[in-house]
Amino acid sequence: MRLSHTRKVFMLSVLLIMTGLLGQAAAAQTTAKPATTTAEPVSSAVVPSDPPSSAGPAPSKPAPSKPAPSKPAAVKPKPATNAGRTESTTTGKGHKQRTNGPARSITTTGSAGVALTFDDGPDPAYTPQLLKMLAQQHVKATFCVVGTNAKKHPELIRAIVKQGHTLCNHSWNHDLKLGKKPAAKIKADLERTNAAIRAAVPNAKIRFMRAPGGNFTPSLVKMSKKLGMASLYWQVDPRDWDHPKGESAGDHRKKIVKIVQKHTRPGSVVLSHDNAQPDTIAAYKTLLPWLRHRYRLVAL
Numbered sequence: 001m002r003l004s005h006t007r008k009v010f011m012l013s014v015l016l017i018m019t020g021l022l023g024q025a026a027a028a029q030t031t032a033k034p035a036t037t038t039a040e041p042v043s044s045a046v047v048p049s050d051p052p053s054s055a056g057p058a059p060s061k062p063a064p065s066k067p068a069p070s071k072p073a074a075v076k077p078k079p080a081t082n083a084g085r086t087e088s089t090t091t092g093k094g095h096k097q098r099t100n101g102p103a104r105s106i107t108t109t110g111s112a113g114v115a116l117t118f119d120d121g122p123d124p125a126y127t128p129q130l131l132k133m134l135a136q137q138h139v140k141a142t143f144c145v146v147g148t149n150a151k152k153h154p155e156l157i158r159a160i161v162k163q164g165h166t167l168c169n170h171s172w173n174h175d176l177k178l179g180k181k182p183a184a185k186i187k188a189d190l191e192r193t194n195a196a197i198r199a200a201v202p203n204a205k206i207r208f209m210r211a212p213g214g215n216f217t218p219s220l221v222k223m224s225k226k227l228g229m230a231s232l233y234w235q236v237d238p239r240d241w242d243h244p245k246g247e248s249a250g251d252h253r254k255k256i257v258k259i260v261q262k263h264t265r266p267g268s269v270v271l272s273h274d275n276a277q278p279d280t281i282a283a284y285k286t287l288l289p290w291l292r293h294r295y296r297l298v299a300l
């Protein structure tokens with residue numbers, strides 16, 4: 001009995017050891033398996049991210065890694081609205097967007113397109129006339145509006161946006177010394193103007209700011225940028241606001257036409273005014289067809 005008992009114990013312990021060993025081995029296998037299975041999803045998670053960029057040529061693995069970084073680089077500038085626009089226009093057919101205005105403000109479109117910009121409105125008498133003309137000629141332009149006028153004529157802000165033109169902040173009340181004011185005052189002025197525009201068109205895109213008189217300062221440019229607006233100067237200025245003594249309306253019109261025709265180049269940003277400048281509107285009756293046949297007219 002005793003012997004058989006010890007035998008049994010021995011046998012049992014041998015069995016236990018054996019099953020223990022087997023169990024360990026099995027455990028080792030199962031732990032090893034998850035290790036490989038977890039390793040697989042990781043590698044397979046990496047793989048799918050590669051194919052979209054490589055798509056066709058699978059064997060050339062270094063190739064897919066190259067396009068991948070270049071893609072985010074192309075996407076990167078987009079979130080920053082201004083940089084995105086600068087980037088997209090700069091890459092257009094070798095035309096570099098020039099920023100040689102005051103405080104490095106923009107002077108050219110960055111493409112072969114010519115941008116017509118109209119300042120100081122909206123004006124209840126002349127903005128509708130201009131809008132009608134632009135629509136008839138299928139031309140998109142950019143309107144640099146004054147906050148007080150935007151507040152007075154929300155219907156014109158709506159018409160500008162509805163026709164697909166671009167909006168630009170031209171300060172609340174055309175303060176020529178805005179750029180020299182403290183940053184907080186600049187901010188308040190720009191925000192008040194944008195609020196007046198957006199009271200007419202909620203969520204309106206306002207990608208540009210133009211300093212009254214073109215008087216950009218580094219602090220005005222910086223604040224505009226902070227508020228999502230690029231600082232827009234110009235390249236061609238027909239001085240349509242300047243009425244020298246003795247100049248007839250006809251001569252004034254001819255002057256505007258002559259200067260624009262003489263100085264506009266591919267990529268030019270042209271400055272004009274749609275506020276209280278009837279001769280400007282008349283001049284554009286001649287200029288619009290002339291420009292259209294020579295240039296691609298673009299909204300910024």
Ligand SMILES: [Zn+2]
Pocket residue numbers: 119120170174212213
């Ligand atoms: Zn102005």
